Amino acid sequence: MTAPPTDGRRLADLAALLADDTRAAICLALLDGRAWTAGELARCAGVAASTASEHLTRLVHGGLLVEERQGRHRYLRLAGPAVAQLIEDLAGHVPPVPRPARSLRAAAADAAVAHARTCYDHLAGRLGVRVRDALLTRGLLDNADGLALTPAGRDWLADIGVEPLRGGRRPLVRDCLDWTERRPHLAGALGAALCRRFAELGWTARGSGRSIRVTPAGVAALAEVLGIGAADLAPPRRDDGGGGRA
Amino acid sequence: MTAPPTDGRRLADLAALLADDTRAAICLALLDGRAWTAGELARCAGVAASTASEHLTRLVHGGLLVEERQGRHRYLRLAGPAVAQLIEDLAGHVPPVPRPARSLRAAAADAAVAHARTCYDHLAGRLGVRVRDALLTRGLLDNADGLALTPAGRDWLADIGVEPLRGGRRPLVRDCLDWTERRPHLAGALGAALCRRFAELGWTARGSGRSIRVTPAGVAALAEVLGIGAADLAPPRRDDGGGGRA
DNA sequence: GGCACGCGTCGGCGTCCGGCGAACCGTCGC
DNA sequence: GCGACGGTTCGCCGGACGCCGACGCGTGCC
Numbered sequence: 001m002t003a004p005p006t007d008g009r010r011l012a013d014l015a016a017l018l019a020d021d022t023r024a025a026i027c028l029a030l031l032d033g034r035a036w037t038a039g040e041l042a043r044c045a046g047v048a049a050s051t052a053s054e055h056l057t058r059l060v061h062g063g064l065l066v067e068e069r070q071g072r073h074r075y076l077r078l079a080g081p082a083v084a085q086l087i088e089d090l091a092g093h094v095p096p097v098p099r100p101a102r103s104l105r106a107a108a109a110d111a112a113v114a115h116a117r118t119c120y121d122h123l124a125g126r127l128g129v130r131v132r133d134a135l136l137t138r139g140l141l142d143n144a145d146g147l148a149l150t151p152a153g154r155d156w157l158a159d160i161g162v163e164p165l166r167g168g169r170r171p172l173v174r175d176c177l178d179w180t181e182r183r184p185h186l187a188g189a190l191g192a193a194l195c196r197r198f199a200e201l202g203w204t205a206r207g208s209g210r211s212i213r214v215t216p217a218g219v220a221a222l223a224e225v226l227g228i229g230a231a232d233l234a235p236p237r238r239d240d241g242g243g244g245r246a
Numbered sequence: 247m248t249a250p251p252t253d254g255r256r257l258a259d260l261a262a263l264l265a266d267d268t269r270a271a272i273c274l275a276l277l278d279g280r281a282w283t284a285g286e287l288a289r290c291a292g293v294a295a296s297t298a299s300e301h302l303t304r305l306v307h308g309g310l311l312v313e314e315r316q317g318r319h320r321y322l323r324l325a326g327p328a329v330a331q332l333i334e335d336l337a338g339h340v341p342p343v344p345r346p347a348r349s350l351r352a353a354a355a356d357a358a359v360a361h362a363r364t365c366y367d368h369l370a371g372r373l374g375v376r377v378r379d380a381l382l383t384r385g386l387l388d389n390a391d392g393l394a395l396t397p398a399g400r401d402w403l404a405d406i407g408v409e410p411l412r413g414g415r416r417p418l419v420r421d422c423l424d425w426t427e428r429r430p431h432l433a434g435a436l437g438a439a440l441c442r443r444f445a446e447l448g449w450t451a452r453g454s455g456r457s458i459r460v461t462p463a464g465v466a467a468l469a470e471v472l473g474i475g476a477a478d479l480a481p482p483r484r485d486d487g488g489g490g491r492a
Numbered sequence: 493g494g495c496a497c498g499c500g501t502c503g504g505c506g507t508c509c510g511g512c513g514a515a516c517c518g519t520c521g522c
Numbered sequence: 523g524c525g526a527c528g529g530t531t532c533g534c535c536g537g538a539c540g541c542c543g544a545c546g547c548g549t550g551c552c
Binding site: 020021022047048050051054055071072073 | 539540541542543544548549550
Binding site for chain 2: 527528529530531532
C-alpha cells in the first residue's frame, strides 16, 4: 500500500538508511567531517565500487549526505551538523559491549584514534573528554542545570580568541557520548569552535585517518590554559603511517 | 562473516530495529510513555498478533523496549527516557513534508493530538510549544547559550511546587522537535517534572489515545502563572470519544 | 589520440525478512 | 471443568534488498 505515507513509514525509511552495514560504515567514516570520494568509501566499507555507488545515491536522496562533483571524482560528506548529531546519538545508544581485540596494525590505528580525533566538527577521543572535564572543573562550563557556559567561560573563550558564539538552532554546548571513552565529550557550536580554534592556533594537527595529533605547542598550551597534564596528551607510541582503512 | 562485530554492524543493527514500518509504528505509539499490551500494539500497527509478537521480542532483545507480564497480558513500554529521546530525535530528522489530509474521524483524533499530548514523559503538541515559549519570554528559561534554567526560573518552579531537580545523566532542559508544530517543545528532566506536576495539580488530565486535556482549572492557572492565553489552550471541538487507533 | 581511471547502470543471484494462518499454551471467567 | 481469550511458536511464501561483474560513459593524464 502506498496510500498516505504514515508517520511510522517515514521514520522507518530514515532508519533504513542506516540499517545496513555498508551504509552505516560509510556514515561513520564520514563522521570526521571531511569529504570522501566514492571510491575511498567503497574501499573503507569493503564493497565493490558499484555497490557503494548505489548506497551513496540512496544516502544522498535520503538527505543524509550531500555530494560535490569535481572532474571525475564524486566527493561526499554529511549533509550538516544535524545529521552528524543524529548519527552520533544513534551510535551512542548501541548497547555497551566490550570491544574485541584486533590485529596489530588495526590496534595501532585504534590507539591513535582513541587518543584524539575529530567527531564531525568537534574534538573527540581522550582529548575531547579531557577538554570537557577541564572546562567543568575550572568552572568554565557548569553542569548543574544542564551543560551551560559560565560567564568565566565566556571570558576564557575571548582570551584564546574564540569569537562570541550565538547559536541558531544548534545548541551551544552539548554532550556527545564518546564511543571509545564511553564518557561525554563536548559537541555543539562551542565544541566546533574550539576544535577550529585549536587547529588555527597550531595546537592540533591532522593525523592519519580521522585521528589528530596534539602538537608540542598544543601540549604546552593546553597545560597552561586548561591544566591538562602532558601525560594525558602524549600521543600513542607511533603515529601509524598507513592508510587507516577498515 | 561473523568475525568481530564492527562498529558499522552495531550501528546498523540498532537502526534496523527501527527500519521497519511496523516496529516504527509501535515505537511511535509507545512514545506516550504508557505501557501497551501486545494485542493493542498489533491492532495499532495493523498487523496480525503473531507478527507483532515477533517484532516485540526483537525490540525487547534489542533493548529498546522492556516488558512486564501480568497474567495473560504482556505489557510493553519504552526502556527509558534515553530510548524515547532517541526516537524523538530520529523522528525530528524526517524531512519536512506536508502532511496529507486524512479521514474525518482520523482528522478529529489528529486535532486532539495536535492540541496537547504527552511525548514519552513531557508535554508536547501546541500546549508543549506554548509552555516553552512562555518560559522563554518570561525569562524563566534562557536560550542565549543553549537552553538553560535561570535563577528566576528556579524560583518559579519552587512556587508551583516542583521539587528542585538535579540531573544524573539526563539533561535538565532540552529541546524536542515537535512533529505537529514543527517547533521545539520542552523535554529533559524539567519537561518531565512539569508534565507530572501539571497533572498532580489537576491542570491537565488524560484524554483519549495519547492526547491530554487542559482542565478549566488548568486554563486559569496557566494564564496566571505563564500568561498563556485561553485561546491557545481551548480544546478542539470535541474530545473524540473512540479508541484512538491508527 | 590513446589509455587509465573513477563512476554509474544493468541484470542476475542469493539471502534476508516481514507477513500470515494454524496449532499450541497458559490465564481468566463462568 | 469448560470455553474464551491473549500470546507464542512454527512453517511457509513472496517481496525486497545487498552484492557482484560486466559494460558504457566522461574525465584527466601522458
